[in-house]
Amino acid sequence: MIRLQVEWERSGGADGLYTVRAPGALTAGLWWADGAGPLPDWTAFAFLPIDPSGRGAFRYTGGRAAPREATHILVRALTPDMATAEEALVPLPSRRPAPPVEGVRLGFVTDLHLSDKPWQAGRALAVAGAGNAVLCAGDMVNDGSPEQFELLWQLIESRLPPDTPLLAVAGNHDFPIRPDAGEDFYALQARLLDRAERLGLAVERDESGAWAAGLGDVDVIGLNAAIPGRKLAFRREGQLPWLDEHLTDTPAAWHVVLCHAPLLAHNPQRRRAGDMPYFSRDGQLQEILEAHRNILFLSGHTHISMNCPAGCVETDRERSILYVNGGSVRATALKPEEPLRPKEWTDGNMLWLDLAPGRAEITAVSLASGKRIARGYYRFDEEEDRRFS
Ligand SMILES: [Fe+2]
Ligand SMILES: [Fe+2]
Structure with missing residues (x-):
């Protein structure tokens, strides 16, 4: 069972501490997602090692934003034999959607x-x-x-x-x-x-x-x-x-x-x-x-x-x-x-x-x-x- 906990530093921003629990996994990746899966034309924003206790953490810095179409984060974890990948779609807390910049x-x-x-x-x-x-x-x-x-x-x-x-x-x-x-x-x-x-x-x-x-x-x-x-x-x-x-x-x-x-x-x-x-x-x-x-x-x-x-x-x-x-x-x-x-x-x-x-x-x-x-x-x-x- 994969779990993700995020402590955001600023409303609407992406900076914060992302903690993954994925027992038995070796690594995990994080992608912005919607209810159907990862946003297809965005790259991953983090890859992190998972320690033997099943924990990994990523501190996002630099003042980036989350894509406006993101409603979830996809966590994908890989086992040490690289044979099994497990995924979880974690919903984001609801935010007022930022309107597109038209100019x-x-x-x-x-x-x-x-x-x-x-x-x-x-x-x-x-x-x-x-x-x-x-x-x-x-x-x-x-x-x-x-x-x-x-x-x-x-x-x-x-x-x-x-x-x-x-x-x-x-x-x-x-x-x-x-x-x-x-x-x-x-x-x-x-x-x-x-x-x-x-x-x-x-x-x-x-x-x-x-x-x-x-x-x-x-x-x-x-x-x-x-x-x-x-x-x-x-x-x-x-x-x-x-x-x-x-x-x-x-x-x-x-x-x-x-x-x-x-x-x-x-x-x-x-x-x-x-x-x-x-x-x-x-x-x-x-x-x-x-x-x-x-x-x-x-x-x-x-x-x-x-x-x-x-x-x-x-x-x-x-x-x-x-x-x-x-x-x-x-x-x-x-x-x-x-x-x-x-x-x-x-x-x-x-x-x-x-x-x-x-x-x-x-x-x-x-x-x-x-x-x-x-x-x-x-x-x-x-x-x-x-x-x-
Ligand atoms: Fe140059
Ligand atoms: Fe140059």
Whole structure:
């Protein structure tokens, strides 16, 4: 007889202590489910060892949400000879169902590292292209060569719907190692902004190298924090003062800020004393963001799996600022490693960002299987937060 007990930490969230009792079992897995069984297109959110007394425990951390269609949790336990699996469907306590976020849907892809094998990058663009726009936080190509940018443009033309804008900022790999060689990224960026303008977006290009593009009540901002020589830094002085001014002057339901590397204070690789920021002016950028509200800060660069226990989305609820480190289109790394985990937890991923005033939903999707990543699902609702705080 399998039993599951959950002590949730926060109403509507998934964080908490999940204790399984499965006498005679070796391991157990946990999936979100409804009355009929596991939700078919979601990955498992935990695998845990069961000790000889029949007990196992999993502490869910990182601020994820439960899928709105989940009414149960499926526990599946496996015996030591791997011959028998036993299952139990455990009902969730009834919760007020969260309504879907209907507004702007953005597809987010980062760290494509396109070299000569275009399959994964092409699939990422094709999947994300179903949204209102595609955003990329850099490392689109692997070595910053003209050939790679040419191949990327071919993919954009063949795999991205012709009416879906693609907005991108530079990553360190969008430049060759030699600082005096290859600035093809800037030509690509100009081409992408021209294309977005032709598709009806209001584009602002600042001489500092930063830009903004309006998409309904969503304001997308590009910061170029990588420079020739494959370094992480702001090329010109003006990007951050421009950002401060732009955030002050531009009314928007959400300001979506694209920047290749995460900020030190919201780094999914847990912080240790003495950690260095990824780029110069990290503190200055952090200060500017905290002086404003309703910001979704999107980064890549780390290639950390959305399944990492600490979580890849951090929320400053007081200011309605979400810091998202979005995994990568290339295979990701699970840090720290977990003894029991399926390979699909480190497949390449994309994100759906569903945005409406005061609300946001972030859903990570595996590019290999098309499944939604249970540990890559977050919801933010300003009003709901006020009610529970
Ligand atoms: Fe990268
Ligand atoms: Fe990078």
